[in-house]
Amino acid sequence: MDSCEKACVLESFTEFEEVQALINECINLNSTVIDESTRLTVESLFETWVKIFDRYQEQPHLIDRHISSIISQLFAPIYKQAESKDDQSPSISYHTSCNFIYHVSKVRGFKNLIRHLPHSVTDLEIVIDLLSKESIDNLVTWRTRYVLLLWSSLLATLPFDFKKFDSSDDGRKPLMVRLYDLIKINLVAGDTPKVAAAVSCARFLTRPEISKIYLESHIDWCLNVIDEIFKDAISLNNGIGVLLSLAYIFKFGKREDISPFAPKILMKIREQNILSQSKNLLVKIMIKINQRAGLSLLRIKIASWRYQRGRRSILDSLKSNSSTNEPSKVSSDVKKSENDDDYDDNYQVPEEIEDVISVLLDGLRFNSYIVRWSAAKGIGRVTSRLPRSLAGEVVSSVCELLSPSENDGSWHGGCLALAELARRGLILPDQLSVVIPAIIKASVYEESRGNFSVGDTVRDAACYAFWAFARAYEADILRPYLNEITSALLIVAVFDREIRCRRAASAAYQETVGRLGSQNVPHGIEILTTVDNQAVGRTRRAFLELSMFVAQFNNYYEPLIIHLIYKKINHWDQEIRSLSAEALASLIHFAPLELIRHVIGTLLEKTLSKDLSTKHGSIISLAWVIHSMREMKIPCQDEILVGIQKISEEIKSSLGFKGIKGELFRSAICFLIEKISQTRLPLDKDFIKTCWIDILKDCIFHTNESIRAAAVSGFVALYDNYFPGDSKLEDIWMKHLIYNAYSNLEHVRCGILEALGSLPKSFISHDTIKMILKTILQSLSSISADESIWFSWKVASINCYTSLLIQMNNSDIESIRDLVEKIIHHTLNVAMEDYTTSSKGDVGEAVRIAAIISIKKIALHFHEISCEILTNEMINKIINQILIHCVSHHNEMRLAAGENFFEILYGLGKHFLLDDLINVLPTKEDLASVHFRDESNFPIWFAILPLTQYSYSLWKGLVMSTGGIPTSIVKLSLEALLNQLKSIKSKDEAKFKNVIDSFIDVYRDNLTVERMCLQLINTLNSLINSGILNDLEESKVSSLIDKTWEMARTTAIPKKKIATVQLMCACLRFKGLQKKCLNILCIFLCTKYPFVRTNAADELYTALLIYEDIFEDDGGKGDDQVDEETNQEKALRLLTETDWNKDRSILIPIRDKLKSILGLRL
């Protein structure tokens, strides 16, 4: 269980008090009329109730100990209703109670709830009376009907003769007639209560005295309804309740009472060919009826031929105890009874049973999970009553479902049925030799469907079957198969793609060890404690670590290896192929030579396959395995060399392939080249130089970045291992790169840079490096329009110069100091400020991140080799530039910036410049728990705000968060910012001033920067509205207003204008600036854009309501008006009366009138 899962697990029912309060409220709801307010109260009560109980969906048993008390209290209003004379309007608390009870039953299950309901004899009449008052057409009170029907189902078991029951002499119908009528109405009503009605119906009709009266006619009715459903004469919804009642009757009824009806029901099922239906629910119920009707024809028996597990030992030990402990006495009899075989021999199985079984077997193949599941249970139950020979036939038939010609549904149904049979011990020992291999096959069943596959339910069900075997069979019986079973389970546990199958296998393995004893499963305990539910949860860990752990025991390496080479290295999922190849290479270390040779042989053969996945998987596996073999010092035979050449040549000749095929071929062969080179396998050098180099030359310029990277690694390995210092090869390679240096394809240019950045050190001279660096710098400083959106190329450039720089020693760097300084300058001032956008969005982000990583690497490298190029000024600049991004609104950016920032901070050692920061930021140890992507981390950074040398940069970054999108970031960052500002202000007024001054600087400097403009205005707006700036000198605010107005006047972007409107309204709180702001707002009232005009009118309206002091000067009265309307009222009226969408020529006079009311000069 992970911590997350754990957190969701509740310990107990903690809301009892809350629930009690709700019950009290419900009981005290007095009225009978529903007005709006009671309706709302009732709704909210029920909503709260639902919310509380829904928390226990997963662990409903926690509410058990409270159910009795809850139910008995909630029944008070029900009894009260029964006494009430008012038939027309039932009390609200009555229905609310029923709603409450209904929801408890929904969460806990009605079977569980029923036994908590009251059940005295007098209740029967009550429930019938109440039920008869509930109309099935009332859409609101169906829960009441549900609860009443459920209640009636319990009362229908009362041990009294219904016929003698009637208390009423008032000429009404007898109770039993009334009850049955009500039940029937509800059965066909079609809504949820039909389920409760079906239970009640079956309880009622299976009573000894009632069954004689009604059962036959009811069953005829059911058969009729079946016909009608199949004819579509009634809807499934209306008929299903009736079918359910039939299913329940056969569940509750006494066999002698119901079995006479079974033949005609089974006949109906055969007639209607139920499995031709596509309605899953219908088929499921029919399968159930089929099964139960079949069971009613078969005698129950303790099928003693069946293999029974040792219970006797438990009893024996008890017996010996009790003999000393009179007067208690224990006796038991589990001996095979002598007449068991008589039973088998003489028992005539009714002929209908054959059909019953055939329907169930077909049900196992049905294309719906629920139907297969139901059929599997049916197979188990029916078979348990069959004589030995027939049972054996059933098992064989089920096994036939696990055949290649059947689809995954049949395999699944088959496994489920075998599990159900095994659970009951119905598979005889002599059938195990057929059954167990079939399930083993199912445990690795997988049918590829291109880029997904089916079969996980089959594998899961196979684990269920093994689990069942472990529980039902004794070790002696299973012993011949135990090794195969445990191998199969462990294969699934470590190598299944699906986590749920791995978990299922791990559980089944645990059961196997636990039940059969660790003496029968060698190392079982060790394995099960390591390969546990949690450990198998992570795919990589399961494939690579757990497999290695398992492999060391019982020669498990062999089945694991065999499974990988035949089932997994050709898997449809590339990730699984890669993991399998890697796992295979590790497992090889356990294997004897012979097996390794077999693996190699198989892999070589598979490399020639036409299947893409197989080819790819086998090539990378081959690479891995040969690598392992060389580590183990196993000589490689010629066939391997030949095989490698063959597949290399084949791929070289198919380099023309584009798309996924071309990519898979290329990535596989590059990987092979790298791995094989590392082992220095004695391949023909001419072959390498021609074939492999040609392949690499192609791949290095591929559009796919990961293939280019594979080619780079391949080349480096090849050069280092086969041709170190070979100047001819160097020449060929460099020429290939430089020849393409002016390509106008981005990926080619990337390939060159990536290759240059990774060249082996011995390969290039200092002069060459200098030349490369110069060229890169040059190309970066004269970027064409096309190139400006080539972010991959920019990133590749940065990565290239970075990796060249950090290979150099101190004196080399010193010798090109000028160049290095220029590079650093570029990184800090150009790359880190690259905000290029394209149709792909913010493509500059990748460049900025690359720049941050680059500067970190450079700084740390210089520090390490004590190179003193970085001046204090530069360090300060680095810190400031990265800080901007540490508070970005973009999660990925914050992550990259945050992590690298701290690497620098704690990597540069003690530096006086950094002391201030270290004092206020988390320590190295505390960092472990910080997730930089997490949006709640802003407070960490805002601690820097008071440090003057950084506050400018911090503001510059954070306005993007506080004034931008998404809202979650705005909210969290703004909240953190305001908290920090308040705290600074309360401690140190002067410092606060400085901080705000930096903001003002940032505002002034960047308002014209397109991507920051709105964010700055929004942030300023939020700051002003928060009140934190109330004491700010008005002159400063005034200058900000000027600056903003300057921008807003000229911009064509309505959003900016609207933001300015809002800002002006916010600034009305500064008394001395009111005139200025109002003037600007009035201009907006007549601006070109209607949308802005209406917006300005709205905003101004609200502002005038809030800032009444605007009207203080003129005593509140207009001069040229005689009426009583104040200026404020007039202004507000003008704003609302006017349609600001109208033509500007109409609006200008109105605006001017407003101005005069506001006391503004015209």
Add this chain to the structure above:
Amino acid sequence: MGLMNILKKLKEKEREIRLLVLGLDNAGKTTIVKKFNNDDINDISPTLGFNIYTLDHKNFKLNVWDIGGQTSLRAYWRNYFENTDGLIWVVDSVDKLRLSDCAKSLHLLLQEERLLGASLLVFANKQDLPGALSAQQIENFLDLKSLKNRHYMIIGCSGHSGENLLEGIDWLIEDISTRIFTF
């Protein structure tokens, strides 16, 4: 529904046991159940319908159904047979006159198909009264040894003093919980 879900459900189900308490009227069924549940036993009247108790015992949840034993009610006992894990048959050890009636009722009951898998615990109740027959004697009277394919235990007890009630129930639960197959 995969194996992990099946296991989860099974775990819950295996902790729930349904017990049926039957026997002739006045045998002391209600008294025993109430005593076991620590309820007051001084004011018990004959059961005319049935009672259901939910008890927690040894990590198990016991759903105990106590049904009235009067002759007219016995025909309806079968309304309650469904899913019964264990049967508790209570005998009034002093009521020698009705012992053969008791034996007949028990054997009739045990022939019921739906109770075939249930373990049987017989309480020879009212051992505190003088003249009570011993558990051994009642075992013979009821001819329990003739039972085939049935796990049973008989134990003398007293619903009044509570003697041996725990021992009896513990055996029953142990027997049920080690069972592997459900029928």
